[in-house]
Amino acid sequence: MRTSVQELIAKSKDKKSKKIIEKLIPILLFLIASVSVLTTIGIVLTLIIETITFFTRVPLSDFILGTTWLPFANSGAQFGIWPLIVGTLKITGIAIVVAVPIGISAAIYLSEYASDNVRRIVKPVLEVLAGVPTIVYGFFALTFVTPVLQSFFPDIKIFNAISPGIVVGIMIIPMIASLSEDAMSSVPKSIRDGALAMGSTKFEVAWKITVPAALSGIIASVVLGLSRAIGETMIVSLAAGSTPKFDGDFTGSIQTMTAYIVQVSKGDAGYGTTIYYSIYAVGFTLFLFTMAMNILAGYMSKRFREEY
């Protein structure tokens, strides 16, 4: 005798294994989803615990007030973080000067002027630019940008802040351009059409309508770009040198927070030495900087969003 569909359903509903699966799966998936939260907790705890060990050997006040970073000295090693922060700020400053005008101009061009065909070509190319590994950019800075700069300004040393700064800027252009363009594209067409109908030129629409309306998104994209520049590691490790300096010189070797971490990791600092713990203290400082930037970017895009 053939069983009816209803009976099949009833039978299948009785299966215990199925009920157990339906109960277990959500729990399992919740555990998987909590890995990302555990990662954050892991990062914060790791950094805090190892940094505390560091501060049992080096006073906190020396670290946050000191202006000399001499970790490798045989006697009288000094751990004042400021030279590394200054190095990081030099790179970030140049990067922003390069990336903000170019990135925002490209965003305005793509959202206001470019035809669909141009956009279809330019946007994937920008994506490629964003996908180039940072080690490749580092190589480019060291072997191309620095020699080119040296041929114009002979004072510039092989390792300097300008060349990696420019290249970090090139690296964050796609990010600023595409995030700003997203913000500008979300400004409703009706507002734009209204302004055009009143006789505005395209530039006036872009400058007086689109950019102000998308300002929160544009600022957020710049802040995220800043955060990327602060955390960038390979370009500065290859091209900026390893001389922590507390001054305003851009033409000579400097060191950033990220480059210091790489320098120590490469050099096989023995586990448990003060230098070993110092990379966590520097990493924690770096983490605080980028975290502050990311939170600021999130706040900016929420707080000043224009709702249409």
Place this chain on the structure above:
Amino acid sequence: MRYIEQEKVVRRMNGRMVVNRVFQGLFMFATALALLALVILLYRIVSQGAGHLSLDFLTNFASRFPDQAGIKAALVGSIWLMAVVAPTSILLGVGSAIYLEEYAKKGRITTFIQMNISNLAGVPSVVFGLLGLTIFVRALALGNSILAAGFTMSLLILPVIIVAAQEAIRSVPGELRDASYGMGATKWQTIVRIILPAAIPGILTGSILALSRAIGETAPLIVVGIPVIIQFLPEGVMDTFTALPMQIYDWSSRPQAEFQTVAAAGIIVLMVVLLFMNSIAVFIRNKFDKSY
């Protein structure tokens, strides 16, 4: 009374048009500049490295002598690394995405997890290296093995995969889901047989793009303590290894000019691998692009 003074408008019109033209030119120039940077970068690397590319370069181990230096250990090491990163990160990423999209109730915990994921995406890769060094290399005593580096990389790209998988799952139309429930399927059956198959192109595309980021990352590998000079191939996930970006970093930072050529050749290999992965992603996106 006239609302518009015609002469005034006409007089100013020329100036406004000129300003518009000038700025259009400036914006175009800036965009071209960004594209030019990419062209110069690719041209420089190809022209520097192409001469060193040969079959020997792919089959030789690293060497003190630039003309004998090869990339075999790094290429094989990167493949091993991907063999750990791909399953780990896709499993964790897709699992998290399913939980967040299908099971999680909208509330504080879900918002918190979501916020945490976007913050995690902004943490510098070198900090992930510190996490890997403490947890995987030291605490779990995995040493500088493929497994330790692979887990570190997996956590690094996890946020990207979660977000991509979430978008893919969200784009599956509700009718498919309702139809499945209407036919008497359970929630898990609906997810496995209806939602995941429909979302797989999006998930794969996002995952491959995330993996191509992992294959080019250098900083976490350095911090985890991956060596550069390796004269043997790894035989298991507990072996130590080296990877393409590590090898390129080492060659780039050597003072001899000959090694810059070798580094450029290594970069070409890395870029070809990336190009290959990206074309697969584009192929999947076009092939399975179903619009409902």
